[in-house]
Amino acid sequence: MEAVETIIGIDLGTTNSLAATVFEHGPEALRPPGGEAIVPSVLTRREGRWIVGREAREQRTTHPQETVFSVKRLMGRDAQELQAALARLPYRVEAAQRGLVKVHVGEEAFTPQELSAEILREVKRNAEAALGKAVHKAVITVPAYFDDAQRQATRAAGRIAGLEVVRIINEPTAAAIAYGLDERKKGLVAVYDLGGGTFDISILELTGTVFKVLATHGDTELGGDDFDEVIAEEMRRRVREKHPEMVLDDPLSRQLLRKIAELLKIDLSRALDTEYTLELPGKGLDFKDGFNVETLNGLIAPFVDSTLESCRLALAAAGKSTADIDEVVLVGGSTRVPLVRRIVEEFFGKPPNVSINPDEVVAVGAGIQGHLLAGGRRDYVLLDVIPLALGIETLGGTFSKLITANTTVPTQANELFTTYVDNQTGVDFNIFQGEREFVKDCRSLGRFRLKGIPPMPAGLPKVEVTFLVDANGILTVSAIEQRSVMEAQIEVIPSHGLTNDEIDRIMEESFEHALDDLNQRQLVDFRNMAKAVFRGIDKAWKQARSILSEGELAQIRVQMEQVKKATGGEDPVALKAEMDKLGELTRPLADAIMSQAALSELREFFAEHRAGED
Numbered sequence: 016m017e018a019v020e021t022i023i024g025i026d027l028g029t030t031n032s033l034a035a036t037v038f039e040h041g042p043e044a045l046r047p048p049g050g051e052a053i054v055p056s057v058l059t060r061r062e063g064r065w066i067v068g069r070e071a072r073e074q075r076t077t078h079p080q081e082t083v084f085s086v087k088r089l090m091g092r093d094a095q096e097l098q099a100a101l102a103r104l105p106y107r108v109e110a111a112q113r114g115l116v117k118v119h120v121g122e123e124a125f126t127p128q129e130l131s132a133e134i135l136r137e138v139k140r141n142a143e144a145a146l147g148k149a150v151h152k153a154v155i156t157v158p159a160y161f162d163d164a165q166r167q168a169t170r171a172a173g174r175i176a177g178l179e180v181v182r183i184i185n186e187p188t189a190a191a192i193a194y195g196l197d198e199r200k201k202g203l204v205a206v207y208d209l210g211g212g213t214f215d216i217s218i219l220e221l222t223g224t225v226f227k228v229l230a231t232h233g234d235t236e237l238g239g240d241d242f243d244e245v246i247a248e249e250m251r252r253r254v255r256e257k258h259p260e261m262v263l264d265d266p267l268s269r270q271l272l273r274k275i276a277e278l279l280k281i282d283l284s285r286a287l288d289t290e291y292t293l294e295l296p297g298k299g300l301d302f303k304d305g306f307n308v309e310t311l312n313g314l315i316a317p318f319v320d321s322t323l324e325s326c327r328l329a330l331a332a333a334g335k336s337t338a339d340i341d342e343v344v345l346v347g348g349s350t351r352v353p354l355v356r357r358i359v360e361e362f363f364g365k366p367p368n369v370s371i372n373p374d375e376v377v378a379v380g381a382g383i384q385g386h387l388l389a390g391g392r393r394d395y396v397l398l399d400v401i402p403l404a405l406g407i408e409t410l411g412g413t414f415s416k417l418i419t420a421n422t423t424v425p426t427q428a429n430e431l432f433t434t435y436v437d438n439q440t441g442v443d444f445n446i447f448q449g450e451r452e453f454v455k456d457c458r459s460l461g462r463f464r465l466k467g468i469p470p471m472p473a474g475l476p477k478v479e480v481t482f483l484v485d486a487n488g489i490l491t492v493s494a495i496e497q498r499s500v501m502e503a504q505i506e507v508i509p510s511h512g513l514t515n516d517e518i519d520r521i522m523e524e525s526f527e528h529a530l531d532d533l534n535q536r537q538l539v540d541f542r543n544m545a546k547a548v549f550r551g552i553d554k555a556w557k558q559a560r561s562i563l564s565e566g567e568l569a570q571i572r573v574q575m576e577q578v579k580k581a582t583g584g585e586d587p588v589a590l591k592a593e594m595d596k597l598g599e600l601t602r603p604l605a606d607a608i609m610s611q612a613a614l615s616e617l618r619e620f621f622a623e624h625r626a627g628e629d
């Protein structure tokens with residue numbers, strides 16, 4: 016009996032991609048009959064047709080300009096952000112519309128979304144061959160640090176490939192699900208993922224019904240490719256020792272060295288030593304030699320050690336130590352290397368979970384999640400975190416955070432804003448993501464305008480801004496003017512995203528600049544506040560005459576001058592002190608005419624003022 020439509024899980028990797036689902040006998044990667052589950056994430060074009068996977072990978076070095084790999088690095092990024100990464104990629108990438116990039120393949124050019132879609136199409140074909148039926152729906156995984164733009168790009172790739180992306184989940188979360196750690200209900204899990212070209216460490220908290228990514232760290236330029244590279248270099252050195260005249264820098268030699276290096280590395284995951292042969296008849300080279308695990312370990316140890324630094328940083332960010340970790344999960348083909356396993360075990364002080372194939376574990380977790388979604392079993396939800404704060408620009412270029420970093424999704428936040436100019440009928444919202452106090456130091460995510468507000472004095476409109484982040488980590492911003500019930504809303508589809516390094520740098524900078532920023536921010540805030548208070552006092556001056564004595568009015572005038580002087584200075588603390596004095600002097604006035612709308616700024620000022628006093 017075919018009960019429900021299958022929702023497959025797909026691991027769309029930088030190096031390799033594959034699908035999995037849950038069968039009667041349990042979850043399994045989807046292999047086409049006689050074929051393999053893994054599709055190398057490499058593609059090329061021949062006679063107007065795509066060639067995806069192993070065959071494309073074979074020609075990576077001989078046809079570098081037409082062979083596209085590591086598309087995942089380009090997803091949701093613009094040309095400027097990709098500069099460093101592009102220097103390392105042999106194919107041509109150029110800026111296209113709205114901050115998108117396009118990759119040249121022969122005469123044509125494609126967006127990363129289209130290229131990823133071709134990989135997904137191949138994975139989908141494999142899945143359909145394995146299942147013997149058409150597949151329309153999938154859960155796709157992304158790294159935990161992927162931002163809104165990168166998730167959107169992944170979703171778009173799915174759509175292009177003819178897949179409804181039912182859910183986007185984090186790779187480490189998928190790995191934890193695959194190990195059934197959700198059923199264990201409570202505890203901390205470290206997911207160590209070393210793939211072909213990237214390393215990620217994630218600290219997850221499992222609290223009964225909830226998976227929460229407490230922290231992630233990593234290196235977007237570290238992985239098994241680096242191991243291959245140092246092995247190839249060592250082989251090159253050995254050849255040169257015997258044949259000093261031999262240069263092995265041409266594409267064909269590089270391809271051979273790379274391929275032999277990877278095979279040798281894989282051999283040494285199972286044996287203590289191995290042999291290799293380098294045959295280049297064109298160069299008259301026929302070189303045989305042995306290679307042992309000690310040599311390999313010596314070459315790769317610096318890379319493995321550097322992953323531990325990321326582990327330390329992630330633990331620190333999560334406020335945990337290795338002793339707090341209940342389970343360690345290994346993900347990614349490169350965790351098959353015995354040295355990696357040993358060093359990770361030593362670091363965490365416990366043997367890691369390795370029973371599920373590390374190449375497949377992410378896809379398997381996504382497949383389980385897809386199965387649960389298809390069957391409607393919802394006894395737990397997945398909660399991921401927002402990597403950097405989300406908010407809007409307010410007066411003076413300040414960044415008002417509505418949602419702080421590390422908030423779990425889905426989440427919602429509201430805040431009230433008002434106008435600064437009389438009769439303003441429209442308000443612009445500039446949405447930013449970052450950790451600094453000023454928007455110039457944050458990343459712009461998008462903007463929109465709320466129009467049709469009836470003319471009112473400044474400070475009267477009450478604009479409620481709502482940030483809603485859904486379970487996929489995608490942000491929608493809406494604004495409503497409460498008196499007139501005018502509404503506007505956008506789904507934020509940013510044109511670019513943040514790199515792991517950028518996120519680190521932003522975090523570091525925000526720490527370094529925290530004090531400077533805070534001073535500047537306070538100055539701007541207090542100056543704005545002073546302006547609003549002055550406007551309120553001016554408007555109320557007539558009534559003030561009937562409420563306050565001449566002496567009190569004179570005192571207020573004098574104190575207003577003091578505040579004005581302090582707004583010209585650079586000391587927020589001094590300004591605040593003068594504002595406080597003015598607040599004391601005008602309080603009887605405000606209390607007396609509290610009901611008058613024209614004094615709303617003053618009221619707001621006091622409200623904040625009081626709230627800030629404790």
Ligand code: ADP
Pocket residue numbers: 027028029030031032209210211212213238239240277280281284346347348349350351352373374
């Ligand atoms: P990604 O997540 O980047 O798509 P994978 O998790 O598929 O990558 O890992 C690919 C990497 O794993 C490659 O560098 C490959 O050489 C390496 N790898 C696969 N199997 C083994 C093995 N048995 N021993 C060592 N490395 C391996």
Ligand code: MG
Pocket residue numbers: 026028029210347377
């Ligand atoms: Mg992976």
